[in-house]
């Protein structure tokens with residue numbers, strides 16, 4: 400089974416090399432890491448390019464015109480589908496999503512359509528982050544759950560694995576997010592289609608190095624986008640029907 404790990408990056412020069420080394424050290428068969436870099440001024444893209452000589456299972460996509468966590472992820476997904484991926488993992492580059500959980504995601508994807516790395520199921524944790532960030536996270540979770548009616552505990556987790564058919568059936572060309580709200584948009588569209596979701600615990604840590612790209616404007620836009628999803632996507636009474644947490 401071919402697995403592709405999509406890693407969108409913007410100014411992650413200090414994190415990208417140790418992250419790719421940790422992924423490599425997992426020694427998982429048939430695994431390709433795909434860095435999608437938006438011409439980071441700090442040289443993240445060049446560091447990733449240099450590592451392709453060392454790691455044959457590493458691909459780097461450089462985007463020079465577009466910028467955004469959402470569109471970068473979509474570009475990575477399309478690349479993975481084109482290359483014949485069976486499972487597609489997405490993760491952040493800043494070590495909030497620790498590579499050691501990839502085997503767990505892959506273990507559960509055999510029985511489910513989507514596996515989420517979850518902070519809010521037994522065994523999961525959100526550590527080393529300031530209380531303001533934690534409050535924002537909890538508020539965002541409640542707001543999104545109420546707005547969209549998705550019965551998932553860690554609704555904003557961007558660490559997850561998709562079965563190929565999920566990304567094929569969600570029209571990637573019709574997603575409206577360019578920024579971080581992509582995480583929710585994909586999950587919402589998946590639940591509307593009744594895909595089966597499993598949450599496996601992760602310990603989420605604060606970014607190891609570098610600076611956040613999240614600011615108040617991005618946060619408010621993300622919350623507004625959730626309202627837009629509710630307005631534009633057709634509703635059914637079956638939301639959450641596909642979720643099976645056996």
Ligand SMILES: Nc1nc2c(ncn2[C@@H]2O[C@H](COP(=O)(O)OP(=O)(O)OP(=O)(O)O)[C@@H](O)[C@H]2O)c(=O)[nH]1
Nearest residue numbers: 407408409435437466467468471491492606611612
């Ligand atoms: N390609 C690309 N990647 C991005 C962009 N913005 C953020 N990212 C990446 O998306 C992932 C998540 O971004 P973060 O800045 O960590 O956002 P966050 O996790 O909400 O906030 P912090 O961890 O506090 O910084 C990281 O790997 C970033 O490098 C972007 O515009 N383009």
Ligand SMILES: [Mg+2]
Nearest residue numbers: 491493495606
């Ligand atoms: Mg982060």
